[in-house]
Every structure is written in structure tokens, then in C-alpha cells.
Amino acid sequence: MNVVVVGSGIAGLTAALHAHELGHAVTLVTKSALGGGCTPLAQGGVAGGYGPGDGPAAHAADTISAGAGLCDPAAVDALVADGAARIAELRARGVAFDRAPGGALARGREAAHTHARILHAGGDATGAAISAALCAAVQRTPMSVRERTMLLDLIVEAGRIRGITVLRDGGAVEIRADAVILATGGAGQLYAHTTNPIETTGDGIAAALRVGAAIADLEFVQFHPTTLPGVPVFLLSEAVRGEGAVLRDSDGRRFVFDSHPDGELAPRDVVARAIAGQAARQGTPVHLDATGLGADALARRFPTIDRVTRDRGFDWSREPLPVTPAAHYLMGGVVTDRHGRTTIPGLYAAGEIARTGVHGANRLASNSLLEGAVFGARAAAALDEPWPTAAVDITPCPSPTDGTTAADADVAPEPLPPFDRAALQRLLWDEVGLRRNGSGLQRALRIVRGWAVGLPPAVDVRTYEDRNLLLVADATLRAALARPASVGAHHRDDPAPGAPTMAHPSILETA
Numbered sequence: 001m002n003v004v005v006v007g008s009g010i011a012g013l014t015a016a017l018h019a020h021e022l023g024h025a026v027t028l029v030t031k032s033a034l035g036g037g038c039t040p041l042a043q044g045g046v047a048g049g050y051g052p053g054d055g056p057a058a059h060a061a062d063t064i065s066a067g068a069g070l071c072d073p074a075a076v077d078a079l080v081a082d083g084a085a086r087i088a089e090l091r092a093r094g095v096a097f098d099r100a101p102g103g104a105l106a107r108g109r110e111a112a113h114t115h116a117r118i119l120h121a122g123g124d125a126t127g128a129a130i131s132a133a134l135c136a137a138v139q140r141t142p143m144s145v146r147e148r149t150m151l152l153d154l155i156v157e158a159g160r161i162r163g164i165t166v167l168r169d170g171g172a173v174e175i176r177a178d179a180v181i182l183a184t185g186g187a188g189q190l191y192a193h194t195t196n197p198i199e200t201t202g203d204g205i206a207a208a209l210r211v212g213a214a215i216a217d218l219e220f221v222q223f224h225p226t227t228l229p230g231v232p233v234f235l236l237s238e239a240v241r242g243e244g245a246v247l248r249d250s251d252g253r254r255f256v257f258d259s260h261p262d263g264e265l266a267p268r269d270v271v272a273r274a275i276a277g278q279a280a281r282q283g284t285p286v287h288l289d290a291t292g293l294g295a296d297a298l299a300r301r302f303p304t305i306d307r308v309t310r311d312r313g314f315d316w317s318r319e320p321l322p323v324t325p326a327a328h329y330l331m332g333g334v335v336t337d338r339h340g341r342t343t344i345p346g347l348y349a350a351g352e353i354a355r356t357g358v359h360g361a362n363r364l365a366s367n368s369l370l371e372g373a374v375f376g377a378r379a380a381a382a383l384d385e386p387w388p389t390a391a392v393d394i395t396p397c398p399s400p401t402d403g404t405t406a407a408d409a410d411v412a413p414e415p416l417p418p419f420d421r422a423a424l425q426r427l428l429w430d431e432v433g434l435r436r437n438g439s440g441l442q443r444a445l446r447i448v449r450g451w452a453v454g455l456p457p458a459v460d461v462r463t464y465e466d467r468n469l470l471l472v473a474d475a476t477l478r479a480a481l482a483r484p485a486s487v488g489a490h491h492r493d494d495p496a497p498g499a500p501t502m503a504h505p506s507i508l509e510t511a
């Protein structure tokens with residue numbers, strides 16, 4: 001079978017390798033260079049390195065708890081059941097996970113995990129190690145790799161995927177295929193502050209929206225609590241808090257305990273809102289204090305952070321670092337079943353672009369690399385299976401975002417000045433960021449629709465990306481409008497009267 005894989009992060013690389021090893025003719029398409037995107041930037045590791053007293057069941061329970069009750073338990077079971085095999089595969093392909101002094105695999109702890117079960121490589125360079133190993137494996141195969149080739153659209157004929165169109169060397173080109181696996185990642189570039197690289201513009205989600213694939217849960221955007229402000233912001237891994245660093249307000253107080261009994265290791269959405277709220281109250285950034293860990297331990301355990309913070313003029317072994325939340329991960333996306341199958345026959349999705357049901361309303365730290373590997377492999381394995389004749393088995397989503405809802409039906413475009421990407425990013429940061437309310441969401445939707453109407457025809461990568469960002473922004477705003485209750489990463493300041501509070505049961509958060 002001719003298979004096109006779009007995207008070269010962990011999900012795309014795994015899917016491509018598995019599809020090739022199963023005998024398919026694979027074309028791997030990637031917008032930047034092979035191995036671009038978010039994966040090489042991932043500092044935090046791969047959940048699934050179980051020690052004594054831990055195992056897949058405890059990992060599944062933590063995943064479901066972090067997901068605020070909205071995970072699909074069967075998808076979570078698939079994640080933890082296949083995790084060991086995928087970690088073994090990564091090791092076989094050359095990823096050297098870090099070892100403890102006695103020689104056993106070192107296991108780190110991150111927020112909302114009940115056990116230390118995170119594997120890292122190169123300290124805080126896990127994604128880079130994985131990306132390098134998988135790219136090298138791809139380069140040892142004869143598969144066709146098309147770099148600097150941007151997905152434009154999906155070709156659907158008679159209800160079935162038939163290939164893609166791409167932008168290559170300035171022109172639109174068709175690549176015909178029997179199956180397409182989307183692994184283009186999320187849409188962090190919707191936001192003014194994001195840990196995602198510049199190319200993360202929601203291209204796959206937008207293409208799927210244009211052909212009517214089911215999309216869900218776009219309102220669930222995870223904001224990483226701790227990034228170093230600057231351009232670009234720089235991730236300060238949650239593992240730093242896992243090793244004992246603490247968050248302090250301007251009086252030196254560990255303020256996160258006001259919001260949650262787990263303090264710095266509470267679920268990410270809680271910590272991120274606590275940081276933003278405290279910074280707003282005190283008028284200055286809060287600080288991450290890692291001074292207690294010692295200069296040697298910091299340099300050894302977090303070599304990348306140590307280097308970058310020093311390059312930016314900080315000595316974090318002696319002074320706490322200012323921190324701010326930033327958009328980090330999209331829990332929603334293209335709806336798939338447990339085999340990566342979307343609602344369009346022949347179209348699969350894996351990794352951050354996919355809404356598998358694993359993450360619910362809030363992803364558990366270090367589950368994303370694992371999900372990319374597990375569901376990339378599962379999508380490739382499903383290529384040989386007949387497409388189900390019944391509708392793909394999709395867990396019902398409380399607020400599907402694949403259509404216009406009553407909440408946004410009367411939102412008309414308003415005339416505006418020409419579109420500007422930075423203005424879009426600021427608008428979404430303000431109105432569909434850490435906290436949302438109905439009037440802000442409606443206002444943002446009006447502006448986004450005004451920009452969409454006035455957008456000139458796309459001619460190059462930048463303008464095609466702008467088109468995609470506006471489409472995904474529109475869908476994200478509609479999704480947020482359609483969910484009146486706060487849950488997980490979606491926090492409404494104006495819950496509709498009587499709307500059920502679906503927040504994490506252990507949250508003590510103040511409004």
C-alpha cells in the first residue's frame with residue numbers, strides 16, 4: 001500500500017518506520033527538516049519506567065485523574081499496555097535512557113504522578129535523543145523523505161482519502177496515496193507565549209477541518225506552568241520541580257499550596273493558574289527556586305536548562321528564576337479510535353494532532369512522547385486491517401467542535417484592519433488562555449472571523465499557515481464557547497448558572 005505520513009516528530013517517525021517494516025511504500029512529508037517540530041525540544045521524558053509497587057494500572061489511574069474524568073479509559077489502557085513495548089523499541093533503536101548510580105534505569109517524578117516513573121535521556125534532552133535515534137533509523141531505510149514540504153490539503157474522493165496536496169518549491173503538488181497518517185502536532189503558535197516551535201501552526205487540524213473529519217476537545221489547551229520569559233520563552237521542565245525546586249511569591253512564600261495540597265506537583269492547569277494569578281496580584285513574576293538542588297546536580301541533571309539559563313544571564317544555582325506559563329500541548333484534535341482511525345476512511349492521526357481520548361481535559365506530564373510512539377505504531381499496524389464498516393468507535397465527547405453550535409451561531413464577522421499574526425496570538429492568549437469567559441470568547445470569535453473574511457489568498461508557507469491558524473482559532477473559540485463548565489485545562493470565569501463543576505475532585509482552587 002502507498003502510505004503518506006505527514007510530520008516527523010515521534011508519532012510520524014514511529015508510524016513511518018512501522019509502516020515501512022510492515023512492507024508498505026512510505027513517503028514521509030515534513031514541513032521543516034526531518035526531525036523538526038516539538039519532539040526534539042521535549043525535556044521531560046517518557047512515562048512508563050515502572051519501579052517496585054508501580055505498574056500500568058497505577059499509571060492509568062494517574063492519567064485518568066489528571067484528565068479530570070474526561071479520558072477514554074480504553075484509550076488509556078491501550079497507552080499503558082503498549083508502553084513497555086514502545087520503550088523497549090526506543091532503546092533497541094539506540095535511545096540511551098539515563099541510569100541511576102547502581103546501573104538501573106533512573107526514574108524521575110513529575111506532577112500528578114503517584115510514582116517516580118519518568119525515563120529521561122541526556123538529563124533534559126529526552127526528545128532530542130529520541131528524535132536523533134528515530135531519524136537515523138528512517139535514514140537507514142529507502143523510504144522517500146520530503147523535507148520543507150508543507151501539507152496544504154487532504155484529497156478525499158468518494159468519501160475516502162486518496163492523498164494530499166503539498167506546497168513544495170513554491171508550487172502545489174499532489175501526492176496520491178492509499179492511506180494518510182497525520183502526525184503534524186498541535187497548534188501552539190495560536191498563542192503569544194508558547195513552548196512550541198515556529199512551525200506548529202495547526203496545519204493538519206486545519207486540513208482535517210476542511211474535509212469534515214471529526215474534531216473534538218480543542219478547548220483543552222495545556223499551559224506549561226514554568227517557562228523562562230523571553231523571545232522565545234524557554235521551557236523549565238516540570239522535572240525540576242519533581243527534583244525538589246519550589247515556586248515562591250515575592251515574599252518567598254510557597255503560594256501554590258493555597259490552591260492545591262500537592263503544591264508544586266499539583267496538576268499542571270492548577271499550578272499554571274496559580275502562577276498567573278499570583279503574578280497578577282503582586283505585579284511581578286513569581287520565581288522557581290532551584291537553589292536547594294546545588295550547582296553540580298543542576299548541571300548534571302539538567303544540562304540543557306543549565307546552559308540556556310546561563311546564556312540568558314541567570315545563575316539558577318544561586319538565584320530563583322522568573323517564570324510564566326506558556327501554551328504547551330493540545331489535548332484535543334482530530335478524533336481517532338484506538339487504532340488511529342479518523343472518521344474519514346483511509347485517514348489516520350497520531351501524536352498531538354490526534355484526540356485519542358488518552359488525555360481528557362488535562363494531559364499527565366510525560367505521556368505525550370509515549371502516546372506518539374504507541375499510537376504511531378498502532379496506526380501503522382491498522383493499515384493492514386479492513387476499515388470498519390460501522391462508524392469508527394469514537395467515545396462521545398461532551399462538546400464536539402466539528403460544527404456550529406447554538407453558542408456561536410449568531411457571531412457575525414466584524415470589519416477589521418488587516419490580519420496580523422502577532423495580534424491573533426495576543427488575542428487568543430487573552431481570551432482563550434488560562435481563563436476564559438463568554439463575552440471575551442464571543443469578541444475574539446468576531447475578530448477572528450473578520451480577519452478570515454479579509455485574508456488575501458495564500459501564496460506561500462507563511463500565508464498558508466495564517467489561513468490554518470485562523471481556521472483552528474475559530475474552531476477553538478467555538479469549542480470553548482460550547483463548554484460552559486470549568487474542567488481541567490478549560491477554566492471559565494463565568495460558569496453558566498447550574499453548569500456542573502467538573503473540576504478535578506482534589507482541587508481546592510480559589511476563584
Ligand code: SIN
Pocket residue numbers: 042043044045236237238239328364365366367368
Ligand atoms: C516538561 O519537561 O515539563 C514537559 C514534559 C511534558 O510536557 O510532558
